[in-house]
Amino acid sequence: MILYGVGTGNDGGSTNHISDGGGRVALKKGPWTAAEDEILAAYVRENGEGNWNALQKHTCLARCGKSCRLRWANHLRPNLKKGSFTGDEERLIIQLHAQLGNKWARMAAQLPGRTDNEIKNYWNTRLKRLQRQGLPLYPPDVIPNHQLHPHPQHQHQQQNQHQQMYFHPHSSQPNTPSSSPLPSPTQLNANPSSSFTFHTTNASTANLLHPLSPHTPTTPQTPSQLSSRPPPQPLSSPLSSPLNNQYPTLPLFNNNNNNTNFTFPRPPPLLQPPSSLLARRYNNSNTPLNYTNRVSTAPFSPVSRDSYTSFLTLPYSSSAAPNTQPITYHNTNNNYSSFSLNPSSSSYPTTTSFPSFLHSHYTPNSSSTSFHTNPVYSMKQDLPSNQISQICAFNNVNNFTDNEKGLHRRSISCSLLEDVMEEAEALDGGGGGRPPKRRQLTYSPLNNHHNNNDNDFFSVTFGQYDSSENICSLQDLKPKEGETLEMNTMQEDIAKLLDWGSDSGEISNGQSSAVTDENLVLDVHQFASLFPADSTPAANDNNDNNNFSWDDLD
DNA sequence: AAATCCCCCAACCGCAGACAT
DNA sequence: CATGTCTGCGGTTGGGGGATT
Numbered sequence: 001m002i003l004y005g006v007g008t009g010n011d012g013g014s015t016n017h018i019s020d021g022g023g024r025v026a027l028k029k030g031p032w033t034a035a036e037d038e039i040l041a042a043y044v045r046e047n048g049e050g051n052w053n054a055l056q057k058h059t060c061l062a063r064c065g066k067s068c069r070l071r072w073a074n075h076l077r078p079n080l081k082k083g084s085f086t087g088d089e090e091r092l093i094i095q096l097h098a099q100l101g102n103k104w105a106r107m108a109a110q111l112p113g114r115t116d117n118e119i120k121n122y123w124n125t126r127l128k129r130l131q132r133q134g135l136p137l138y139p140p141d142v143i144p145n146h147q148l149h150p151h152p153q154h155q156h157q158q159q160n161q162h163q164q165m166y167f168h169p170h171s172s173q174p175n176t177p178s179s180s181p182l183p184s185p186t187q188l189n190a191n192p193s194s195s196f197t198f199h200t201t202n203a204s205t206a207n208l209l210h211p212l213s214p215h216t217p218t219t220p221q222t223p224s225q226l227s228s229r230p231p232p233q234p235l236s237s238p239l240s241s242p243l244n245n246q247y248p249t250l251p252l253f254n255n256n257n258n259n260t261n262f263t264f265p266r267p268p269p270l271l272q273p274p275s276s277l278l279a280r281r282y283n284n285s286n287t288p289l290n291y292t293n294r295v296s297t298a299p300f301s302p303v304s305r306d307s308y309t310s311f312l313t314l315p316y317s318s319s320a321a322p323n324t325q326p327i328t329y330h331n332t333n334n335n336y337s338s339f340s341l342n343p344s345s346s347s348y349p350t351t352t353s354f355p356s357f358l359h360s361h362y363t364p365n366s367s368s369t370s371f372h373t374n375p376v377y378s379m380k381q382d383l384p385s386n387q388i389s390q391i392c393a394f395n396n397v398n399n400f401t402d403n404e405k406g407l408h409r410r411s412i413s414c415s416l417l418e419d420v421m422e423e424a425e426a427l428d429g430g431g432g433g434r435p436p437k438r439r440q441l442t443y444s445p446l447n448n449h450h451n452n453n454d455n456d457f458f459s460v461t462f463g464q465y466d467s468s469e470n471i472c473s474l475q476d477l478k479p480k481e482g483e484t485l486e487m488n489t490m491q492e493d494i495a496k497l498l499d500w501g502s503d504s505g506e507i508s509n510g511q512s513s514a515v516t517d518e519n520l521v522l523d524v525h526q527f528a529s530l531f532p533a534d535s536t537p538a539a540n541d542n543n544d545n546n547n548f549s550w551d552d553l554d
Numbered sequence: 555a556a557a558t559c560c561c562c563c564a565a566c567c568g569c570a571g572a573c574a575t
Numbered sequence: 576c577a578t579g580t581c582t583g584c585g586g587t588t589g590g591g592g593g594a595t596t
Contacts, residue, residue, distance in 0.1 A: 029565080029566075030564095030565075030566090031564075031565080031590095032564090032565090050581090050582085051581090052581080052582075053580085053581065053582095065581075065582080066566085066567090066581095066582080066583090067565075067566080069582070069583080070564090070565070070566085070583095071564095071565085073583090074564075074565085075564085102585065102586090103584090103585090104584075104585065105583075105584055105585085116583095116584075116585080117563080117564075117565085118563085120585075120586085121562070121563055121564085122562095124586095124587095125561065125562065125563090128560095128561085129561090556596100557595100557596080558594100558595080558596075559593105559594080559595070559596085560592100560593090560594080560595090561591105561592090561593080561594095562590105562591090562592090562593100563589100563590095563591095564588100564589095564590090564591105565587100565588085565589090565590105566586105566587080566588075566589095567585105567586085567587075567588090568584105568585095568586085568587100569583105569584085569585090569586100570582100570583090570584085570585105571581105571582085571583085571584100572580100572581085572582080572583100573579100573580085573581080573582095574578100574579085574580075574581095575577100575578085575579080575580095
């Protein structure tokens with residue numbers, strides 16, 4: 001293993017050293033650079049999520065696996081929403097916190113595009129503010145779960161939470177809509193195609209609250225949980241028995257009305273299970289990932305993931321793409337959800353279902369390219385660094401032929417269908433213990449990568465896009481047998497550029513997602529140094545094709 | 555203008571569970 | 576079954592930057 005000395009310590013980041021066989025690898029800590037983001041994003045596109053430690057081993061990225069996972073999950077993965085929480089989201093967070101407590105990951109599962117870290121930060125900030133103001137954490141209508149159902153094993157924790165929740169209960173103001181720190185309980189957007197509506201009618205509340213949300217923690221979420229957790233409760237009020245504390249009734253902000261509708265964007269259904277179920281064990285070997293030991297694509301592969309989330313995250317995809325063919329959502333008798341997928345190509349999520357932030361920059365065009373001149377640079381001014389990679393990927397897609405796009409779509413369709421089938425198996429099998437191993441589809445155009453780079457969609461994250469001979473694949477960043485000398489040189493270059501980027505290109509405050517123009521350009525140039533333009537004719541082909549060129553960055 | 559306070563948020567750390575060997 | 580590894584989660588920290596003094 002080659003030691004990449006990328007951590008200089010003078011960029012705000014520090015280094016760790018881990019033992020790696022015969023040598024020690026300097027692992028960088030601290031803020032991420034745009035160059036590192038690109039490497040990470042390219043790797044995930046190529047190999048899917050998981051194997052975070054392998055990432056460190058097989059790329060030039062001198063980051064520990066945990067750091068990579070965090071960076072991907074919080075900043076780079078597709079369809080992340082950025083910016084402040086909306087009123088609806090804030091309401092939902094409060095509601096979920098009352099129900100779940102500090103289960104940030106579960107809360108994040110209910111808030112498409114939001115990360116647990118975001119929610120946690122939001123809540124902690126809010127907590128401090130309300131404590132300082134002496135206001136209660138919850139509106140009077142929201143009764144925290146643990147207050148409804150104290151459990152002996154958690155009394156200590158509950159007591160602490162109680163103290164948090166009502167820091168100065170006697171000084172709190174009445175939570176009128178104007179005085180409450182919480183958003184007023186106005187009706188949310190009740191687009192029937194993209195929202196749930198809660199009819200919180202007394203005793204039936206729990207039965208509505210709970211089953212409607214496939215990710216509600218007391219609902220079995222995974223096949224393994226199906227067997228290990230109690231089945232959904234029958235249609236009776238949880239209040240009917242003091243022993244039944246599983247499904248609390250939550251008045252949902254307005255108990256003046258016995259029939260209050262509460263609507264919020266529908267969370268992704270079971271098709272987007274907790275990553276803890278699916279992201280595990282992609283590759284436990286120390287050998288470089290390849291296409292034979294890779295786990296099937298959906299839903300964590302870069303291909304399926306993009307389409308998957310944009311496709312299924314209805315509140316966003318539907319608004320961004322009114323013409324997108326609908327998928328039918330079934331709330332089945334057993335309170336689990338399923339989808340009906342139209343296997344026809346017309347129902348496949350095309351670029352029209354891309355996140356809205358892309359639409360301002362990216363115009364789907366079946367025959368030619370768009371925003372190809374300085375795709376990264378031109379986008380960056382409006383987008384945080386975590387979206388740059390997506391732009392690049394979409395940019396790439398737009399450079400492919402219709403045939404290639406067709407292959408791409410079929411691949412994703414296979415992935416989606418694969419998931420549906422798998423989910424059906426899981427639900428049907430019930431009680432089967434562990435979820436079945438994810439099927440490895442026998443055909444996927446992605447499996448042709450090692451044979452034909454022309455189909456290498458997502459490996460082309462940076463560099464030139466339409467030259468089949470010079471595609472800058474992440475594969476090229478991996479040490480290959482017989483390429484030791486060359487790769488060493490490349491890795492040294494990367495190490496240098498990262499080191500150098502740390503010294504000069506990275507913004508000083510370490511807020512890695514806020515990449516400055518200079519920083520980004522420098523980072524791109526750093527990559528340009530790895531892929532000399534003179535070896536890639538297309539790179540200099542700054543002409544009719546509008547192909548990306550390093551020269552364009554100047 | 556300088557100092558201080560506070561908010562925000564990215565990233566790290568430790569722990570626990572799942573899984574492989 | 577024991578052990579090691581990997582991953583995810585929740586708690587915490589620390590720096591940047593705006594607001595306030």
